[in-house]
Amino acid sequence: MSNTSNTDVHMYFLGLALDEARKCKPTPTAFCVGCVLTASLTDSSEPVILARGYSRELPGNTHAEANALTKARRLSKEELRELLPSTPEDVTIEHVLNRADVYTTMEPCSVRTSGLAPCADALIAAGIRRCFIGVGEPDDFVQCEGTRKLEDAGIEVVWTRGLEQECLAVARTGHRSNT
Numbered sequence: 001m002s003n004t005s006n007t008d009v010h011m012y013f014l015g016l017a018l019d020e021a022r023k024c025k026p027t028p029t030a031f032c033v034g035c036v037l038t039a040s041l042t043d044s045s046e047p048v049i050l051a052r053g054y055s056r057e058l059p060g061n062t063h064a065e066a067n068a069l070t071k072a073r074r075l076s077k078e079e080l081r082e083l084l085p086s087t088p089e090d091v092t093i094e095h096v097l098n099r100a101d102v103y104t105t106m107e108p109c110s111v112r113t114s115g116l117a118p119c120a121d122a123l124i125a126a127g128i129r130r131c132f133i134g135v136g137e138p139d140d141f142v143q144c145e146g147t148r149k150l151e152d153a154g155i156e157v158v159w160t161r162g163l164e165q166e167c168l169a170v171a172r173t174g175h176r177s178n179t
């Protein structure tokens with residue numbers, strides 16, 4: 001159960017994810033999604049941002065959550081220790097990802113037609129701790145089962161309340177139905 005200040009922190013990071021989503025180059029065939037990856041190595045320490053990502057940021061038809069994971073894995077050992085000074089010298093990003101929280105403006109995808117791994121699978125493989133979601137994926141393109149997949153894998157899914165309309169509007173930027 002989260003208290004008010006925790007809720008504020010979650011809203012803050014989801015707001016940053018929304019800022020990422022606004023950086024997307026719109027396309028009529030996909031959503032504009034933003035993602036922020038945070039971690040705190042103990043339950044009492046302040047979370048730090050490991051990486052941010054948005055749809056199509058990295059080359060190819062890439063997704064926000066996968067891009068944030070890729071960027072986190074590109075951090076050097078020095079950068080990682082700078083972000084998390086109290087970590088042991090031999091800390092690896094995979095260890096940190098096991099304590100990571102994901103903030104995404106839209107439910108992680110469960111199906112990719114492009115052949116890339118769906119974001120839900122990538123987050124499960126990374127072993128993240130919790131996933132905070134701005135809005136569910138509407139069935140504009142496919143039926144999304146990302147949340148069910150995450151929960152089945154033991155990842156805590158939190159529906160963040162209050163930014164649903166904004167997350168959806170930004171996601172549908174450039175779509176016919178959004179004019």
Ligand SMILES: [Zn+2]
Nearest residue numbers: 063109118119
């Ligand atoms: Zn995805």
